[in-house]
Structures are given as C-alpha cells and as structure tokens.
Amino acid sequence: MANEAADDETSYWIGRFSNIRQFVTQRTGRAPHKPLLLLYLLGRFRRSGSTSVTFIEVEPVLRKLLVDFGPPNPRPRPEFPFARLENDGLWMVRGPNGEPNPGDNAVKLRQGGYVGELSSELVQALTNSSDLVDTLANYLLYREFPESIHSLIAASVGLVFNNPILYDNYDSYEIVNRRKRPPGFRELVLDFFDGQCAFCGFYGRLDGQYVGVEAAHIQWFAYEGASDLSNGIALCALHHVLFDLGVMGIDEELAIDVSVRFDSESSAARLVVSELKGKPIERFRKASSRVSPVNIAWHRTQVFKRPRSK
Ligand SMILES: [Zn+2]
Structure with missing residues (x-):
C-alpha cells in the first residue's frame, strides 16, 4: 500500500x-x-x-x-x-x-x-x-x-x-x-561505420566487443531524432561528448566542423579536435549513406556552438 x-x-x-x-x-x-x-x-x-x-x-x-x-x-x-x-x-x-x-x-x-x-x-x-x-x-x-x-x-x-x-x-x-528506443540502433550504426569513430577513426575491441565507440543521434532522441541511419553516427566516447556539447559538428559539405569557441591549449586537443576541422566524413559520402541533411541542419542550429555575437 x-x-x-x-x-x-x-x-x-x-x-x-x-x-x-x-x-x-x-x-x-x-x-x-x-x-x-x-x-x-x-x-x-x-x-x-x-x-x-x-x-x-x-x-x-x-x-x-x-x-x-x-x-x-x-x-x-x-x-x-x-x-x-x-x-x-x-x-x-x-x-x-x-x-x-x-x-x-x-x-x-x-x-x-x-x-x-x-x-x-x-x-x-x-x-x-x-x-x-x-x-x-x-x-x-x-x-x-x-x-x-x-x-x-x-x-x-x-x-x-x-x-x-x-x-x-x-x-x-x-x-x-513516452516512446521506445528501438533496439538495434547501436548495431546498425556501428556496422555501417565498421566500428570506427567517424571523426578520428578510433577502433577497438575487448574480448571481441567494440569498446569506446558509441552510436550517437545527430538530432537528439529527446527531440524526436530518428533511430536509424538517417540520423546515426559512430563516435568514440570523447567525440560523442564533444558532438553533443556542440564543440564539434558536421558542416554542409559533410565534413567535420569545430566551434571557434573551443580553445585547444594542448597539442593533444589540437590533434584530436582542432586539426580535424574540414576533414570529410568518408562514410557520409558513400553511395549507401542515408544521412539526412535535415538532421545535420538541426544539430547545426540547435547544438553546434556558433561564434558569440559581438
Ligand atoms: Zn573519435
């Protein structure tokens, strides 16, 4: 009771x-x-x-x-x-x-x-x-x-x-x-990306299972983002967080974008973040890619950290 x-x-x-x-x-x-x-x-x-x-x-x-x-x-x-x-x-x-x-x-x-x-x-x-x-x-x-x-x-x-x-x-x-997260999103996305981070290429397995790589929603699931290949990207744990915080994004040319508001004060940060700017996301340029420009545009307007206005 x-x-x-x-x-x-x-x-x-x-x-x-x-x-x-x-x-x-x-x-x-x-x-x-x-x-x-x-x-x-x-x-x-x-x-x-x-x-x-x-x-x-x-x-x-x-x-x-x-x-x-x-x-x-x-x-x-x-x-x-x-x-x-x-x-x-x-x-x-x-x-x-x-x-x-x-x-x-x-x-x-x-x-x-x-x-x-x-x-x-x-x-x-x-x-x-x-x-x-x-x-x-x-x-x-x-x-x-x-x-x-x-x-x-x-x-x-x-x-x-x-x-x-x-x-x-x-x-x-x-x-x-109030809706189910469809099973299989992770497998679908990781398969399409061959288990590699779309930004840095990180790939690793522990006892045969992918580790450190996740399936990210481009348009957030919480904001009606679809759980399919029109809206999925494989990212390593670091790039997943940076993508969801808007430090990194995807530009109209399907290349990696980096916010001008990000300070890369270490050589490691330059290597894994700043220097990736402009690098094409190869999987999205394949004929089999179904990524939707609408979802990419959502991320650019709703998440990606644009320059502050003066
Ligand atoms: Zn990565």
Whole structure:
C-alpha cells in the first residue's frame, strides 16, 4: 500500500513537470530554460535544503548553464525561466515586501531584490520522499538532453544522485520519452561505420566487443531524432561528448566542423579536435549513406556552438 501511494505521488509530479510550458520557436527548437532552472533548484535543495533563491544569486549561474547546455543563442535570458516558471504553479516570485512577480525584466528582478521560491506543495513532496529529487531530475535530463552529457549537467548544477541505479535505468528513458528506443540502433550504426569513430577513426575491441565507440543521434532522441541511419553516427566516447556539447559538428559539405569557441591549449586537443576541422566524413559520402541533411541542419542550429555575437 505504502509503495503504491509513493508511486502515485511520483507519477503525479512527473505529470506536473511534463506539463511545463516551454517556449519553442519552431517544431524542433530547443528551450531548456525551465528544465535547467528546475535542475539547479533540485540540486540546491538536495545540497542545502534551501527552497528559495534571489534572482541576483541565480542569474549568473543560470546564464552559464544556458550558454553551456542551451541552444547556441547569442543572448541567454535567465530572467525568462525565473519569471515564467510561476505560470506552471511550481514556483513563486515575490519582492522583499511581497510585491508580485514583475515579469521577465532582468533589471527589475535584480534591482527589486526579487526572490523565487518552490511551491509549498512541491517542497512538501520533496521532503516526504527522498527519491523524488532523483526521479524528477532524471526525468528532466532524459526529456531534454542526450545521456552522454547528463553527468556533466548534474555536476554543473551540483546535483548528487542518491540512487545511481535509478538514474541509469534504461526503462526510465522510455517512460520519460513516452516512446521506445528501438533496439538495434547501436548495431546498425556501428556496422555501417565498421566500428570506427567517424571523426578520428578510433577502433577497438575487448574480448571481441567494440569498446569506446558509441552510436550517437545527430538530432537528439529527446527531440524526436530518428533511430536509424538517417540520423546515426559512430563516435568514440570523447567525440560523442564533444558532438553533443556542440564543440564539434558536421558542416554542409559533410565534413567535420569545430566551434571557434573551443580553445585547444594542448597539442593533444589540437590533434584530436582542432586539426580535424574540414576533414570529410568518408562514410557520409558513400553511395549507401542515408544521412539526412535535415538532421545535420538541426544539430547545426540547435547544438553546434556558433561564434558569440559581438
Ligand atoms: Zn573519435
């Protein structure tokens, strides 16, 4: 009985989080503002039990999260999620004397000393269930981002999971995304690329099994990316992370691209990243390649780190 009640409570909160309204500019555009704010708030609650934060304190943190993990938008706007999350009923923004939420005006939020606070209903639920922070953070990560960068985002928001097994649960992927990850994607992609990283050619086996090479989605699975050869690329573990972070990309000529924002301060970084710029991805130029220019364009607009505007 107790477990059923806990499951109901968990489903209820996942439902609430799944109803968060996100500002999406086109069908596939990314808008991880509210999820990143919530991940930060969950991490903060886990670390210190704190349920509120001033805009002044959270603004630089949120700006950095948006630059690092958001789409390559020239102007990240931390004031958007801070002010607008109140509409989803999970959060409330008030001035020092109870003044109402002034809206997404950074100057007003900063100068007025506005404070955001998690709703008392959510705080109560987080206090009652020690697993709820893990579950909700896990939900947000799977909903918004590829697995290759989950641990990096968790570390950036200072979130330590109580239960790494839950966090690593393959099934949660399906529950969160409400669709199944088709089996065989990894095999399909690795076969097509002969088990080699498409960027550096890394190839290795341990006891006959490929190691260190993964099948990456070009358009993220979390954003409707297909699990087939129109959207797959084999990448070594390092290049997979750099690709999902937008340090590396694929240009219109089907060659490797490297963000101008990447500093290669070591000769190794120059060798395995910077000097690969412009190198053609041979497999994509084969007649049998089915890679879709639409998926490559999605990655270029939604993930690849373009130059910052002046
Ligand atoms: Zn590689």
